Amino acid sequence: MAEIPGGAADGKKGIPAEDNHTLSSRAVLLFSLTSALAVGNVYMVQPLLEAIAKSLHVAPGSLGSVVAITQTGYALGLLLLVPLGDRCDRKKLVIIQLLLSAVALTVAALATRFIMLLCGLLLVGVMAVVAQVIVAWAATAAAPSQRGRVVGSITSGIVLGILLARVASGMIADIAGWRAVYFTAAGLLLMLTVTLAVLIPAPGLPRLRASYLSLVQSMFALFITDSRLRQRGIMTFLIFTAFSLMWTSMVLPLAALSASLTQTGLFGLAGVAGALAASRAGIWADRGKGAHISAIALLLLTLCWLPLAGLERSWWLLLAGIMMLDFAVQAVHVINQSAILAARPETASRLVGANMCFYSLGSALGAITATHLYAIWGWYVVCCAGALISVCALLYGIKVYQQ
Structure with missing residues (x-):
């Protein structure tokens, strides 16, 4: 097996990152928009769960599988596709993935049976x-002094994409049905793919030469050899389990209160606090304040479940809780990513992919747990579970930051 940086055989040697230079604001904006739409496609299903259940005759307790299957696919992509960014032309890799994503969205839109929808998702x-390929691409192309800000800007764009996806999907579904949401997303993705292909020059080829199998194996080796990745990954798992608990199940009590799909989607705008956090967190990380801000954010994550528990009494409380939760989760996430990438930029794609595996597992677990808890015990128990996970994240974070 070829010696691969980041693998078990990695010592002082390593493959140098791409030549660092200041990344243009135009490139950062286009990267942000593309990432926003790609990840937004994963989350736009959340306001649609009730409509999908009625259309395809799915039991409410099984709705968590719709979110979980998408997150399972995300985990597979992180393990099998993201490592290629350290070996292949990242521009070609990105364009191929975007085109296949448009195909997948079309399959979901045409689904007539639940199993077909699950395959598409x-x-x-x-x-x-x-x-994540784009994040690694941008991080290695940026100068070290702007790396945190660039990662924060793209993550901010991703968060805004998630929020707008929830809002737009609810509005489009109210007007034209849930299938129109997926057709629209496929069309937008094709437009952005053409724009990126024309405007963004190809990056310098990564100088890593290794077989695909060796590349994937080295990603697993990172879990063993990189203690920083393991620590931040566990934190990522915890915060996104809590995040998914709320966002997956929130649509169910709102539907019980006769909220429309548009109203449900509009609650996503409260999460703009998360986008602001992502944007600022990268700057805080560049200034060496990451640990302090993360500790504050984890405390905020723990406290947010108090107003969230009041959803059935006041939508204003729900609004406040969403703002607190999204701000906390995205701040910790960006600071974690910046810390991981700063240590070993030559393995950027694999480090990002490895860390996001924890995100995907947490999101899937939160989705499945949330819908089952709600179906059996209701919203208050969902909030209690979220608070418990958040406390675990806070205590673990304090332990990590004291080291």
Whole structure:
């Protein structure tokens, strides 16, 4: 097996990153928009769960599988596709993934049976990891002094994409049905793919020469050899389990209160606080304040479940809780990613992919747990579970930051 940086055989040697220079604001904007739409495709299903259940005759307790299958696909993509960014032309890799993502969205839109929808969404999840290839591409292309800001800007765009996907999907579904949401997303993705292909020059080829199998194996080796990745990954798992608990199940009590799909989607705008956090967190990380800000954010994540528990009494409380939760989760996430990438930029794609595996597993677990808890015990128990996970994240974070 070829010696691969980041693998078990890696010592002081390593493959140098691409030549660092200041990344243009135009490139950062286009990267952000593309990543936003790619990841937004994973989340736009959340306001549609009730409509899909009625259309395809799915039991409410099984709705968590719709979100979970997408996150499972995302995890597979992280393990099998993202490592290629350290070996292949990242521009070609991104364009191929975007085109296949458009195909997957079309399959989901045409689904007449639940199993067909799940297959389409599985592929949507696999291809959505293009956002992580883009993050690694931008991080290695940026100068070290702007790396945190660039990662923060793209992550901010991703968060805004997630929010707008929820809002837009609810509005489009109210007007034209849930299938129109997926057709629209496929069309937009094709337009962005053409724009990226024309405007963004190809990056310098990564100088890593290794077989595909060796590349994937080295990613697993990172879990063993990189203690920083393991620590931040566990934190990522915890915060996104809590995140998914709320966002997956929130549509169910709102539907019980007769909220329309548009109203449900509009609650996603409260998460703009998360986008602001992502944008600022990269700057805080560049200034060496990451640990302090992360500790504050984890405390905020723990406290947000108090207003969230009041959803059935006041939508204003729900609004406040969403703002707190999204701000906290995205701040910790960006600071974690910046810390991981700063240590070993030559393995950027694999480090991002490895860290996001924890994200995907947490999101899938949160989705399945949330819908089952709600179906059996209701919204308050969902909030109690979220608070418990958040406390675990806070205590673990304090331990990590003290080292």
